[in-house]
Amino acid sequence: MRKVLDENVLVVANDLARSLAGIAQRCPQADEDCLIAAVEMLQECREKQVVVIDDVGEVLALYRSKMSGSGQPGSGDAFFRYLSESQYNPKRVGRVAINKHAVRGYEEFPDSDHLQDFDSDDRIYVAIALAGGPAEIVNCVDSDWTIFGRGLQAAGVRVRELCPSCVKSTS
Numbered sequence: 001m002r003k004v005l006d007e008n009v010l011v012v013a014n015d016l017a018r019s020l021a022g023i024a025q026r027c028p029q030a031d032e033d034c035l036i037a038a039v040e041m042l043q044e045c046r047e048k049q050v051v052v053i054d055d056v057g058e059v060l061a062l063y064r065s066k067m068s069g070s071g072q073p074g075s076g077d078a079f080f081r082y083l084s085e086s087q088y089n090p091k092r093v094g095r096v097a098i099n100k101h102a103v104r105g106y107e108e109f110p111d112s113d114h115l116q117d118f119d120s121d122d123r124i125y126v127a128i129a130l131a132g133g134p135a136e137i138v139n140c141v142d143s144d145w146t147i148f149g150r151g152l153q154a155a156g157v158r159v160r161e162l163c164p165s166c167v168k169s170t171s
Contacts (some may be wrong), residue, residue: 001158002050002094002135004128005041007066009162012038014067016043017074027141029168034163038140041162042079051083051093052132058124059071060084096132098124114151119144126157136160143167 006077008027015025016035030038045051054061063080074094075080086092099107105120106127118126129135136158139145145159146167147150161167 001040002052003045004052004125004132004135004137005045006122006125006137006139006142006145007062008142009038009138010043010063010079010141011066012076012163013042014074015077030163030166031143034140037074037162041138042075046079046082046092048125050090050092050094052096052128052135053083053087054098054124054128058098059128060087062124065156084087088146094132094135097126098131106157110151110155110157112151114154115148116125118151124148126152126155129157130155134158136161139167141166 009148012027012030012035015027016031016039018025019032019035054121060083063083067077067080083093087095101107101109104111105123107126108131109123110130119142122142125137128135133156137145138160140163140169145161146164147161
């Protein structure tokens with residue numbers, strides 16, 4: 001199944017290198033198993049999956065803003081580079097059109113009372129998954145995917161939680 005990656009998957013994958021170097025993790029709630037799961041997901045995406053992004057580069061810009069830029073690249077940085085270089089290879093990357101919407105953020109985002117409080121920053125992933133379907137959204141530590149799970153499922157959105165025990169608390 002095609003994959004849509006929440007930016008936190010790349011950040012958590014980078015945290016493995018940070019952890020090994022004794023540097024504070026950006027997602028401290030991610031345990032060692034979660035760090036490894038994120039790295040393995042990115043590897044699987046490189047080797048076997050098609051990753052879906054938008055056709056105007058919003059997701060790539062989101063990813064870029066979360067990368068380390070430290071000169072010591074982690075797995076997330078390496079995946080970002082791979083995705084950037086492969087974005088026009090349809091065997092590796094699916095590019096889909098999504099459309100802005102004044103209220104919902106994107107026309108493709110479901111018009112549902114159950115999702116009206118869903119994080120506006122994450123709506124792009126839902127829009128891409130629905131526009132590029134069937135596609136599965138992959139998450140490591142963001143609680144919105146769990147909190148709004150029923151509403152997302154009712155709208156036809158499939159979410160894969162890599163680290164359910166590490167999802168950050170909303171409190």
